[in-house]
Amino acid sequence: MNPKIHFLQGNEACVEAALYAGVQFYAGYPITPSTEIAEHMAYRLPQKGGKFIQMEDEIASICAIIGASLTGHKVMTATSGPGFSLMQEGLGYAIMAEIPCVIVNVQRGGPSTGLPTGPSQGDIYQARWGTHGDHAIIALTASNHQDIFEITVQAFNMAETYRTPVILLFDEVIGHMRERLIMPEEGEIPVVDRLRTSVKAGVDYHPYLPREDGRLPMSDFGGEHRYNVTGLFHDMWGFPSDNPAVVHGLLRHLVDKIRNNVQAITRYKEYHLEDAQTILISYGCSARSALHVVQNRRARGERLGLLELQSLWPFPYSLVEEKCAEARHIVVVEMNMGQVVRAVKRAVYNPERVVLANRIDGSFITPTDIKNILRLIQGKGV
Amino acid sequence: MAKLKLKAHHIDRDWCKGCGICVRFCPKHVLQLDDREKAYAAHPEKCIGCRLCEMRCPDLSITVETEEEGEKS
Amino acid sequence: MASVKEYIRERFFPHIWCPGCGHGTVLKSLITAVDQLGLSKNDIVMVSGIGCSSRIAGYVDFHTLHTLHGRALAFATGVKLSKPQLRVMVPMGDGDALAIGGNHFIHAARRNIAMTAIVMNNRIYGMTGGQFSPLSGYGKAATTAPYGNIDHDFDVVQLAKAAGASFVARTTTYHAPQMVEILKQAFTHKGFAVVEILTQCPTYFGRKNKMGEAPDMLEWFKENTTPIGSQAKQKNPSLIERGVFVAEEKAEYCTEYEKVVERAMKGRE
Ligand SMILES: Cc1ncc(C[n+]2csc(CCOP(=O)(O)OP(=O)(O)O)c2C)c(N)n1
Ligand code: SF4
Ligand code: SF4
Ligand code: SF4
Ligand SMILES: [Mg+2]
Numbered sequence: 001m002n003p004k005i006h007f008l009q010g011n012e013a014c015v016e017a018a019l020y021a022g023v024q025f026y027a028g029y030p031i032t033p034s035t036e037i038a039e040h041m042a043y044r045l046p047q048k049g050g051k052f053i054q055m056e057d058e059i060a061s062i063c064a065i066i067g068a069s070l071t072g073h074k075v076m077t078a079t080s081g082p083g084f085s086l087m088q089e090g091l092g093y094a095i096m097a098e099i100p101c102v103i104v105n106v107q108r109g110g111p112s113t114g115l116p117t118g119p120s121q122g123d124i125y126q127a128r129w130g131t132h133g134d135h136a137i138i139a140l141t142a143s144n145h146q147d148i149f150e151i152t153v154q155a156f157n158m159a160e161t162y163r164t165p166v167i168l169l170f171d172e173v174i175g176h177m178r179e180r181l182i183m184p185e186e187g188e189i190p191v192v193d194r195l196r197t198s199v200k201a202g203v204d205y206h207p208y209l210p211r212e213d214g215r216l217p218m219s220d221f222g223g224e225h226r227y228n229v230t231g232l233f234h235d236m237w238g239f240p241s242d243n244p245a246v247v248h249g250l251l252r253h254l255v256d257k258i259r260n261n262v263q264a265i266t267r268y269k270e271y272h273l274e275d276a277q278t279i280l281i282s283y284g285c286s287a288r289s290a291l292h293v294v295q296n297r298r299a300r301g302e303r304l305g306l307l308e309l310q311s312l313w314p315f316p317y318s319l320v321e322e323k324c325a326e327a328r329h330i331v332v333v334e335m336n337m338g339q340v341v342r343a344v345k346r347a348v349y350n351p352e353r354v355v356l357a358n359r360i361d362g363s364f365i366t367p368t369d370i371k372n373i374l375r376l377i378q379g380k381g382v
Numbered sequence: 383m384a385k386l387k388l389k390a391h392h393i394d395r396d397w398c399k400g401c402g403i404c405v406r407f408c409p410k411h412v413l414q415l416d417d418r419e420k421a422y423a424a425h426p427e428k429c430i431g432c433r434l435c436e437m438r439c440p441d442l443s444i445t446v447e448t449e450e451e452g453e454k455s
Numbered sequence: 456m457a458s459v460k461e462y463i464r465e466r467f468f469p470h471i472w473c474p475g476c477g478h479g480t481v482l483k484s485l486i487t488a489v490d491q492l493g494l495s496k497n498d499i500v501m502v503s504g505i506g507c508s509s510r511i512a513g514y515v516d517f518h519t520l521h522t523l524h525g526r527a528l529a530f531a532t533g534v535k536l537s538k539p540q541l542r543v544m545v546p547m548g549d550g551d552a553l554a555i556g557g558n559h560f561i562h563a564a565r566r567n568i569a570m571t572a573i574v575m576n577n578r579i580y581g582m583t584g585g586q587f588s589p590l591s592g593y594g595k596a597a598t599t600a601p602y603g604n605i606d607h608d609f610d611v612v613q614l615a616k617a618a619g620a621s622f623v624a625r626t627t628t629y630h631a632p633q634m635v636e637i638l639k640q641a642f643t644h645k646g647f648a649v650v651e652i653l654t655q656c657p658t659y660f661g662r663k664n665k666m667g668e669a670p671d672m673l674e675w676f677k678e679n680t681t682p683i684g685s686q687a688k689q690k691n692p693s694l695i696e697r698g699v700f701v702a703e704e705k706a707e708y709c710t711e712y713e714k715v716v717e718r719a720m721k722g723r724e
Contacts, residue, residue, distance in 0.1 A: 027532075060526070071538040073537050223497070230513075400474060406670035406673070439479070442459055
């Protein structure tokens with residue numbers, strides 16, 4: 001067998017990708033359906049000289065990775081619903097203190113303990129607004145193992161580029177499913193390294209003063225530059241400040257560094273959109289069923305297309321608007337009571353063209369579920 | 383070991399908040415608060431250079447400078 | 456010996472703590488200990504949480520990480536494990552360390568990860584204005600116990616010992632010279648070190664409980680504490696013992712993890 005071809009779980013693919021991207025530190029707490037990420041990390045990281053630690057809870061896990069990021073390491077944690085809720089305060093800290101880190105949420109049914117082994121895509125808005133206060137966030141997703149690999153590497157790259165936490169929103173279906181992964185060669189996917197300051201010892205270093213290109217070079221804890229890191233609003237040295245100009249400037253910077261780069265951050269795939277009269281918009285596991293429907297119908301000559309979103313936040317409003325401009329019907333396929341569909345309605349002209357094809361009973365949304373909605377749209381009845 | 387004796391008390395008046403800790407616990411009653419509630423050495427001649435005032439001052443306002451007194455005792 | 460000013464961020468002084476607040480004495484003893492040990496500032500990371508006590512991190516010229524209420528030890532664990540050559544100091548308030556952060560406290564102790572946890576115990580929530588803490592004690596007054604506190608406190612030393620800390624000590628701000636000696640031992644200890652420092656909050660705990668001014672509160676520390684195993688303790692069991700309770704060698708987490716890496720790498724070949 002080709003050594004590059006692996007047959008594994010989505011959760012394992014995510015771990016292999018993180019290693020490819022250079023992850024050196026992982027802290028986590030077990031929770032279904034993300035646990036295999038912790039297990040595989042515990043096994044794989046020390047083989048590469050990295051560190052794995054099982055913390056006492058998810059709060060501690062996100063805090064520990066932030067600490068490890070500051071010493072100059074690429075870091076990651078993974079969890080699911082209840083654990084992701086616990087991480088929200090730490091997530092806000094990472095946003096405020098501009099700490100590169102990757103947080104995986106393998107979604108399960110909620111609220112609360114919900115459906116530990118049932119798939120769901122109910123945490124889209126939690127990823128966006130789970131932590132308090134105004135902020136921006138990057139959240140990515142994928143629908144198959146090859147894409148999980150690619151998008152996980154991108155998550156690390158974006159975390160470094162924008163000095164920010166990046167959320168990977170996977171789900172129970174792709175996390176647990178086994179399928180083929182062709183392991184990319186070294187160098188095949190570009191890897192962004194930590195940008196470190198070139199300011200010499202003894203020269204005033206500003207950890208929170210963006211360069212002209214907006215990036216903020218870092219200095220590892222333990223290095224020559226001693227500075228402060230805080231979750232309070234802070235000046236360019238990292239010291240607490242409630243000066244209105246400082247507060248305003250920092251908040252704008254935190255939001256703008258992501259908002260102004262929507263295009264660079266946006267990731268998507270498209271199938272048969274050129275002449276599509278009906279466009280399915282989907283992501284994660286739901287996009288698998290959506291793609292199945294599109295391919296099936298295309299074979300029969302129906303003008304159906306799929307826009308698969310791989311970046312959910314910042315939401316690619318212009319992309320969706322542009323791709324859907326000519327479509328008669330837009331069907332958002334997702335496993336929740338309508339989350340991404342809200343953003344899609346905001347994005348397009350004539351939002352009344354947009355309908356939802358969903359499933360919220362803890363079962364995987366099937367092509368039949370989608371076809372039923374298509375029949376309704378086409379006035380055929382179910 | 384040579385005995386230490388006081389060379390100088392440095393009390394940073396900007397930092398001192400007049401809590402009175404140094405005054406209360408100086409074994410030789412060297413220190414007092416002035417009318418603006420700042421510590422000062424009222425009886426420097428009695429100081430034995432023990433540095434307890436410096437160690438306990440919560441505002442890091444006291445530095446006791448000592449020198450060795452004569453020969454070994 | 457270097458001046459204390461070499462270890463502080465002088466531009467932020469005078470500091471924000473109230474007149475007579477014991478947190479300042481802890482700061483002074485801490486930098487004295489660092490100076491006497493001759494530690495390099497670049498090797499030290501101070502990780503603090505949220506509270507009056509946690510503001511200490513802003514004042515020292517080390518690498519400083521001012522985190523979330525209760526979570527300092529969790530952040531510190533990431534710092535230490537990812538770069539074990541760093542010396543990690545974690546000053547915390549009593550509420551910070553033992554209410555909201557109690558779980559992190561016992562698990563950091565259990566792991567015996569090398570760092571110094573300093574509990575600045577003023578028996579009150581200072582920063583939020585005088586609510587009772589898990590260490591206030593039964594019958595004490597606090598803004599959230601207007602009819603008297605019915606919450607029992609616990610003994611930090613016993614808790615740390617039971618949780619597995621390999622160095623456990625207690626002192627007070629009155630006993631500043633002892634504090635320096637204990638901190639020096641703690642900073643050089645190869646394992647999880649807990650130092651409980653009884654410190655005064657004259658503004659809230661002192662005022663609410665009619666304990667007088669800061670010097671009176673120090674007087675209380677003097678009168679109500681005694682060296683470990685002293686005769687005075689036998690005569691008066693209510694005295695609080697001071698000194699080093701535990702100082703033992705025990706497998707340290709980062710050192711153990713290095714062995715894990717070795718085993719994992721061997722398995723690869
Ligand atoms: C999650 C969270 N809950 C509550 C607070 C509010 N808060 C800030 S400091 C503090 C208690 C401080 O008491 P302590 O830890 O004993 O420190 P001290 O101020 O007494 O030094 C509280 C409750 C917070 N910042 N974060
Ligand atoms: S202890 Fe310090 S702050 Fe208090 S009165 Fe004396 S010098 Fe001033
Ligand atoms: S050094 Fe000792 S004797 Fe001298 S003023 Fe300070 S406390 Fe008093
Ligand atoms: S409120 Fe209490 S703990 Fe806070 S600075 Fe004032 S005296 Fe210190
Ligand atoms: Mg307190």
